[in-house]
Amino acid sequence: MIEAQGLTKIFKDKKRGEIRAVDGVNFKAQPGQIYGLLGANGAGKTTTLRMLATILQPTSGTAKVAGFDVVDDPEKVRSNVGFLSTATALYGRLTSKEFVEYFGRLHGMDEAALAKRIGEIFDRLDMNEFRDRRCDKLSTGMKQKVSIARTLVHDPPVMIFDEPTIGLDVMTARVIVQFIRECRAQGKTVIFSTHVMSEVEKLCDTVGIIHNGKVLAEGTLPQLRERYGEQDMEEIFVKVVGE
Template sequence: MTSPLVVSEGLSKTFRSRKGLVHAATDVSFTCHAGEIFGLLGPNGAGKTTTLRMLSTILTPTSGRASVAGFDVATQPESVRENIGFLATETGLYDRFTARETIRFFGRINDLPDGQINTRTDEIFDALDMMSLADRRVGTFSTGEKQKLSLARSILHDPPVLILDEPTFGLDVMSARTVVRTIELFRQQGRTILLSTHIMRIAEKLCDRIGILFKGRLHAIGSVDELRAQFGGEDLEEAFFSAVGSGAPANEEFRRSNPPVRS
């Protein structure tokens, strides 16, 4: 048994806002094993971004501890960052750059030598089937193509762990499919992937194991089959609502993103 690549132990984050304290994440504990895709599934406001940001060293936890690739997020943040590729929901791409220039720009910011950047860029564009995009300006890209470029960027330094916050956010079904395939390819390359999503279908399709996150707390962890067996219901959606308690006040947007599917 290989050691887990991501370990979260009682991670909590409390924000102070004008309205008082916001418990964005409370006692979140889970592990991602080597080579798996682990998904945090939950509606808007569940605490997904907060949790992923703590694991990516962007946010300091209020309490709890975590490690990524064996490095502690609090005491070894630089080593953690060297070992992760992070995809945020806001892309931060520049329309005037071509795809190749985008990768070079971020490579230089991260102190990678130009020679290495060029070799990696060709490898990655080839693997992700995006050579035809390489010298086009990002401003001409579709939303899906932009997301693919962001994913390409996340593996530039060849990290063993990827932390992807809502990788299919705002994508139509075709583009979401491309992104799903790209993430599967990353897993085939041996990477460990922690992602978040509020879309049941994506979690169901892509994740080896799922953590059900609701109002800052993890309610259950398991494969789709395990969650269904534990909580009953014919699909992940029913298991989800059963896991978070009867009459769970899932918000409208969550329901909109997760229309009942009968197959």
């Protein structure tokens, strides 16, 4: 469960002054559902998700993630979150197994549980072939799998994906999309951001359209279609943002 209340982030820029990257955002994402944050570049998607993952601190407002407050209890929040974005790269000089182990240990797992968990994940994602290969020697698809394994190693109830498919080829993107669906099937709370309309239509149970740091419209796909009288997500988006 994720619950954002008046989540606000102001950056101070020497040239442009104060920038309200995220401006009083409220929303709720439920377990077993996928919440999609749809917005153009610079709309505030990444900043919102970074605040939820406690990588950034909100200027004001707060959010509860898996029952913990992002401001008061950031470490507990991170223990309950799997965070994946195209910016979360791998340590090239570690092998895939070492890399996943590292994050498992940082999440406080003991060695026996870690070994068992890694065995399961590597089997499930079909990663055993490259488990002892260094990450900088992996293909993009393999790297994505290693990243997925990292987010899963501590079996978090909440998953946060920041534009996870950006820059990936069709086949690799499909692996990610499939993975997001599996997370939902397992009853996890999933939030992901994108600017790709088709992904929203394929995946999301609830959609929030974010523009200039504000959530301008929110609802299930059928609700949005009815409210704006359009079938196509792109048309709905343009109407919302254009208003």
